Amino acid sequence: MAPRTRCATTPSSGPRARACSRRPARWSRPTRRSTPTPSGRPPLPESKSVPGTPVSAASAIVRFDDVVKRFSTSSGVTTALQGINLAIDRGEFVAIIGPSGCGKSTLLRLLCGLEQPTEGRIEWPGRKGADPVRFGVAFQEHRLLPWLSIEQNITLPKLMKGRTAAQDLERARALCKMVGLEGFEKRLPSELSGGMRQRASFARSLFVHPELLLLDEPFGALDALTREQIIADAERIWMEQRFAAFLITHSISEAVHLADRVIVMSARPGRIAAEIAVNLPRPRTEQMLNPEYSRLVAELRRHLEI
Numbered sequence: 001m002a003p004r005t006r007c008a009t010t011p012s013s014g015p016r017a018r019a020c021s022r023r024p025a026r027w028s029r030p031t032r033r034s035t036p037t038p039s040g041r042p043p044l045p046e047s048k049s050v051p052g053t054p055v056s057a058a059s060a061i062v063r064f065d066d067v068v069k070r071f072s073t074s075s076g077v078t079t080a081l082q083g084i085n086l087a088i089d090r091g092e093f094v095a096i097i098g099p100s101g102c103g104k105s106t107l108l109r110l111l112c113g114l115e116q117p118t119e120g121r122i123e124w125p126g127r128k129g130a131d132p133v134r135f136g137v138a139f140q141e142h143r144l145l146p147w148l149s150i151e152q153n154i155t156l157p158k159l160m161k162g163r164t165a166a167q168d169l170e171r172a173r174a175l176c177k178m179v180g181l182e183g184f185e186k187r188l189p190s191e192l193s194g195g196m197r198q199r200a201s202f203a204r205s206l207f208v209h210p211e212l213l214l215l216d217e218p219f220g221a222l223d224a225l226t227r228e229q230i231i232a233d234a235e236r237i238w239m240e241q242r243f244a245a246f247l248i249t250h251s252i253s254e255a256v257h258l259a260d261r262v263i264v265m266s267a268r269p270g271r272i273a274a275e276i277a278v279n280l281p282r283p284r285t286e287q288m289l290n291p292e293y294s295r296l297v298a299e300l301r302r303h304l305e306i
């Protein structure tokens with residue numbers, strides 16, 4: 001039987017081949033932590049991805065089975081994604097990286113239901129009845145409404161329903177504090193720096209207590225220093241809350257800093273070319289000096305052919 005995914009840049013034997021995702025549709029059970037999380041919540045996976053080990057229905061929040069996505073336009077049909085088999089576990093941080101146009105945003109849009117697969121299935125194993133999984137989304141552009149204060153922007157889902165309770169404002173304030181915006185709750189977006197607006201956008205994505213956080217290059221447009229600070233904060237917040245996260249990024253260092261697993265996509269039609277488990281200890285702020293960090297960066301560079 002042909003492999004479900006193929007590695008475009010990896011030889012058929014040797015260490016690189018082991019990273020290649022020639023594996024069945026269901027992947028990898030995480031190793032469980034024995035130490036409590038800083039928030040005191042139940043322990044969740046620290047790092048994972050043993051090639052060929054199936055993800056159980058109980059641990060996966062979402063699973064793509066042989067998903068194909070084609071777009072039909074007046075100028076023809078584009079196959080954006082081909083043969084995607086991917087499972088994301090509860091509490092797992094997955095980063096996705098690949099060349100422009102390889103289908104990363106299409107994957108994200110499939111995840112939040114803005115697109116439907118042309119072939120294959122997307123399953124939500126833990127979903128009860130018609131209850132949707134709670135999503136948070138943050139984009140490269142902050143998408144804050146300019147006429148609303150930061151706390152109003154954060155509570156927007158409730159504001160739109162016309163009922164912002166005291167506890168919602170309390171949560172908005174707590175989120176502002178969490179992302180380093182304490183004291184700026186009443187400000188308008190135009191009164192904040194670019195990095196602060198991005199922090200506010202990140203806080204807004206957390207407002208709904210997401211089970212799955214979708215991050216479409218949210219730190220991509222920031223200057224290097226601000227970006228480093230926000231990434232460190234994002235990791236801390238994820239460690240405290242342990243939602244599942246799906247991060248689109250063009251930055252190898254960002255992927256290695258944040259993710260338990262980095263998925264490398266090949267050029268269009270997008271396929272999963274490789275899956276790299278990141279087993280570095282957290283928090284990873286100091287890990288750049290770790291030889292394993294350099295090894296992972298080099299491995300990802302090889303897969304991306306840069």
Ligand SMILES: Nc1ncnc2c1ncn2[C@@H]1O[C@H](COP(=O)(O)OP(=O)(O)OP(=O)(O)O)[C@@H](O)[C@H]1O
Nearest residue numbers: 071073078080099100101102103104105106107268
């Ligand atoms: N609504 C659409 N209609 C037609 N084609 C589309 C649509 N959305 C995406 N595509 C095509 O699907 C392919 C994948 O696009 P997608 O935006 O997912 O790539 P990407 O990896 O996110 O790119 P980038 O890194 O540049 O943002 C591209 O060829 C794009 O032109």
